[in-house]
Amino acid sequence: MLSRLLLSVRIPSPAKPSGLRCTRFMASDTGKKLMQIDVSSDTVCPWCFVGKKNLEKAMEQSKAKFDFEVRWHPFFLNPDAPKEGIRKSDFYKMKFGPVQFERATSRMTEIFRGLGLEYDMSGLTGNTMDSHRLITLAAHQGYDKQNALVEELFQSYFCQGKYIGDKQVLLDAARKVGIEGAEELLEDPSRGVDEEELNKHSSGISGVPHFVINGKYQLSGGQPPSTFMRAFEMAAKDGA
Numbered sequence: 051m052l053s054r055l056l057l058s059v060r061i062p063s064p065a066k067p068s069g070l071r072c073t074r075f076m077a078s079d080t081g082k083k084l085m086q087i088d089v090s091s092d093t094v095c096p097w098c099f100v101g102k103k104n105l106e107k108a109m110e111q112s113k114a115k116f117d118f119e120v121r122w123h124p125f126f127l128n129p130d131a132p133k134e135g136i137r138k139s140d141f142y143k144m145k146f147g148p149v150q151f152e153r154a155t156s157r158m159t160e161i162f163r164g165l166g167l168e169y170d171m172s173g174l175t176g177n178t179m180d181s182h183r184l185i186t187l188a189a190h191q192g193y194d195k196q197n198a199l200v201e202e203l204f205q206s207y208f209c210q211g212k213y214i215g216d217k218q219v220l221l222d223a224a225r226k227v228g229i230e231g232a233e234e235l236l237e238d239p240s241r242g243v244d245e246e247e248l249n250k251h252s253s254g255i256s257g258v259p260h261f262v263i264n265g266k267y268q269l270s271g272g273q274p275p276s277t278f279m280r281a282f283e284m285a286a287k288d289g290a
Contacts, residue, residue, distance in 0.1 A: 082117045083286045090125045090260040091200070093181040093214050096158050096169070099204040100272040101259035103165050108278035116282055120197050121189065124182035124243050125258045128175075135174035135213050142175075161272070162208070173211035180236055181214050182243050188229050198227040264288070 087105070091098040109118050131141070143151045155171055162169035181203055188196040202223035206212040212219045217236055224232035235241050261269040261278075264285040269277060 085116045085118050085282055086264055087120045088262045090123045090255055091258050092125045092127045093178045093203050094175050095127055095258050096208060097272045098259040099208055100161055104275050105278055108275035112279055112282050119193055121193055122185055122196055122200050131177045133177040133215055135176035135215055138171050138175045168209050170209055170211040174213040176215045178214055180220060184220050186243055187235050195227055202226055
């Protein structure tokens with residue numbers, strides 16, 4: 051997120067295992083050790099997109115040793131943000147001030163370019179509830195689909211200037227990755243993010259992205275691939 055421009059690398063530290071997270075080694079069907087990764091994220095957090103890309107690089111470099119299951123969980127950086135949307139530049143200038151906004155934008159542009167992406171600060175920002183409702187729906191149709199949807203939403207918002215709260219943007223992303231029931235979900239405000247699940251994964255977290263590997267090893271922020279790879283090795287040794 052914009053306020054966290056300077057991130058220190060934090061060595062994974064033990065966390066209290068959650069009932070829904072893997073607390074010991076689990077073998078996959080391939081015989082490789084399985085890394086289950088729970089990610090708390092917000093769809094308007096640029097560091098979350100950076101973290102996703104670096105995580106995926108680490109997974110690609112470690113795929114000979116491990117299988118991976120990535121599960122996305124909601125976090126709300128700006129829970130009171132308007133549903134109708136507000137210009138990104140206006141919102142972040144009000145939140146952080148013009149000077150820090152310009153510095154953050156310049157820094158994120160550089161970081162995104164290093165990942166082969168164009169950082170687009172045009173368009174609107176606002177409430178992310180509907181995007182998280184859709185991501186939660188996708189999880190019930192497979193974590194691979196959920197991960198693909200998260201990628202589409204990040205690309206739409208950060209690289210194409212699309213508004214994450216726009217119903218059509220959400221539907222287009224859902225259709226692209228094959229999510230069923232998206233329109234019905236978005237038309238029914240009673241179907242939302244489960245509060246118990248939200249509290250379980252966001253309790254004690256002050257910022258995102260936040261990663262928990264096999265229910266125990268935690269990483270925060272836009273960590274480099276090498277840090278994720280060290281965490282995979284630690285988790286594997288712990289469960290051997």
